[in-house]
Amino acid sequence: MPEKNDRGPTDVSQTGHDVAVLGGGSFGSAMAKVLGENGHTVHFWMRDEAQADEIRNTGINSRYMPDITLTGDIQPTTSLPEAVGKAEIVFVAIPSKAFRSVIRENSSEFREGQIVVSLTKGIEEHGFKLMSEILQEEIPRSRIGVLSGPNLAGEIVSQDLTATVIAAKDPDVRRTVQELLGCEYLRVYANVDVYGVELAGALKNIYAIVAGLASARNLGENAKAMLITRGLAEMSRFAVSLGANPMTFMGLAGVGDLIVTCTSPKSRNYRVGYAVGNGQALDDAVAELGQVAEGIYTLKLVKEKSEAIGIYMPLVRGLYEILYDGASISAVINSLMMSVQNSDVEFILPRTISQ
Numbered sequence: 281m282p283e284k285n286d287r288g289p290t291d292v293s294q295t296g297h298d299v300a301v302l303g304g305g306s307f308g309s310a311m312a313k314v315l316g317e318n319g320h321t322v323h324f325w326m327r328d329e330a331q332a333d334e335i336r337n338t339g340i341n342s343r344y345m346p347d348i349t350l351t352g353d354i355q356p357t358t359s360l361p362e363a364v365g366k367a368e369i370v371f372v373a374i375p376s377k378a379f380r381s382v383i384r385e386n387s388s389e390f391r392e393g394q395i396v397v398s399l400t401k402g403i404e405e406h407g408f409k410l411m412s413e414i415l416q417e418e419i420p421r422s423r424i425g426v427l428s429g430p431n432l433a434g435e436i437v438s439q440d441l442t443a444t445v446i447a448a449k450d451p452d453v454r455r456t457v458q459e460l461l462g463c464e465y466l467r468v469y470a471n472v473d474v475y476g477v478e479l480a481g482a483l484k485n486i487y488a489i490v491a492g493l494a495s496a497r498n499l500g501e502n503a504k505a506m507l508i509t510r511g512l513a514e515m516s517r518f519a520v521s522l523g524a525n526p527m528t529f530m531g532l533a534g535v536g537d538l539i540v541t542c543t544s545p546k547s548r549n550y551r552v553g554y555a556v557g558n559g560q561a562l563d564d565a566v567a568e569l570g571q572v573a574e575g576i577y578t579l580k581l582v583k584e585k586s587e588a589i590g591i592y593m594p595l596v597r598g599l600y601e602i603l604y605d606g607a608s609i610s611a612v613i614n615s616l617m618m619s620v621q622n623s624d625v626e627f628i629l630p631r632t633i634s635q
């Protein structure tokens with residue numbers, strides 16, 4: 281087996297690798313569970329000592345996964361240097377708001393050539409940075425990957441059949457993650473369009489909120505299909521203008537993740553939209569959720585960015601008006617329905633009117 285620091289191919293032909301999962305929430309727990317069941321030693325970092333103790337003593341993370349027991353060699357710790365120091369590969373499931381600070385404060389702990397994979401589906405407020413860009417800036421000597429796809433944590437921990445995408449430029453990173461995570465209920469597909477895969481994962485959260493709102497309003501099945509498909513058109517238009525490959529949006533990280541989060545109340549973003557659609561204030565809906573709904577932050581950033589670069593995003597604008605400007609839901613729906621009728625697939629028939 282190669283030295284942990286060298287840049288040669290990572291040997292994952294044997295089970296029993298040391299991996300770290302950073303972030304003790306729903307998705308960190310789900311990935312820790314898969315890795316533990318796959319025979320790896322999981323150095324599972326979280327801030328909260330009581331939570332680490334509970335997992336150490338009972339295998340249960342009662343705040344986020346009360347019905348699930350983490351099995352295998354799971355080693356909870358509140359020492360990030362210890363987790364990263366022992367790991368060959370690091371998975372990061374820290375919400376986007378805290379992602380850079382956690383990595384920056386501990387940047388000296390990451391080794392040259394160490395594989396670091398972001399699981400986070402969000403965008404940084406200042407500078408519109410994605411998590412892989414933050415990793416590139418803070419720990420440039422690591423080898424970076426992004427995991428994204430239709431991956432509801434609650435289903436993964438129940439071993440429901442699931443597929444995901446590992447995006448990385450380095451083929452060894454892609455192969456390593458496929459071998460570490462792949463099992464009878466989880467398939468890991470590969471992509472090289474890191475920016476597209478990552479942006480798709482962040483953007484779809486916005487449309488999940490829209491879909492939840494539509495569902496609360498009983499807009500009907502046709503409306504649901506319209507919203508999902510126009511959401512896909514809008515998010516791919518935006519992402520392509522920033523350099524993503526449009527074909528990525530045909531894959532699991534694009535349309536796949538859009539479908540699952542726009543159709544399932546298991547999605548936290550969908551649930552926030554549903555609550556607002558039923559008249560609840562946004563702050564109350566978020567407080568009641570008690571977990572992260574990245575879409576409410578991503579919405580603000582994408583609205584600003586799309587206006588700055590001149591990309592037409594009527595669903596983003598409409599949702600922003602509802603959530604942040606107090607616009608009435610029916611007025612926004614009416615204005616969307618009465619706007620100029622245009623091209624269906626604009627990669628085939630270009631839009632004729634820009635706004």
Ligand SMILES: NC(=O)C1=CN([C@@H]2O[C@H](COP(=O)(O)OP(=O)(O)OC[C@H]3O[C@@H](n4cnc5c(N)ncnc54)[C@H](O)[C@@H]3O)[C@@H](O)[C@H]2O)C=CC1
Nearest residue numbers: 304305306307308373375378399400401431432433571572
């Ligand atoms: N839950 C899911 O189904 C999926 C979530 N994701 C993404 O994973 C990321 C994390 O989400 P979840 O685990 O679901 O969120 P969560 O709300 O369930 O848990 C967030 C975790 O991050 C921790 N945290 C927050 N700030 C921190 C800080 N400054 N330092 C250390 N830890 C901190 C919290 O204590 C908590 O343990 C999000 O970007 C989400 O979009 C991706 C795929 C699926």
Ligand SMILES: O=C(CO)COP(=O)(O)O
Nearest residue numbers: 429430431432547548549
């Ligand atoms: O990204 C997810 C599923 O792929 C999870 O979505 P929520 O954050 O809306 O729960």
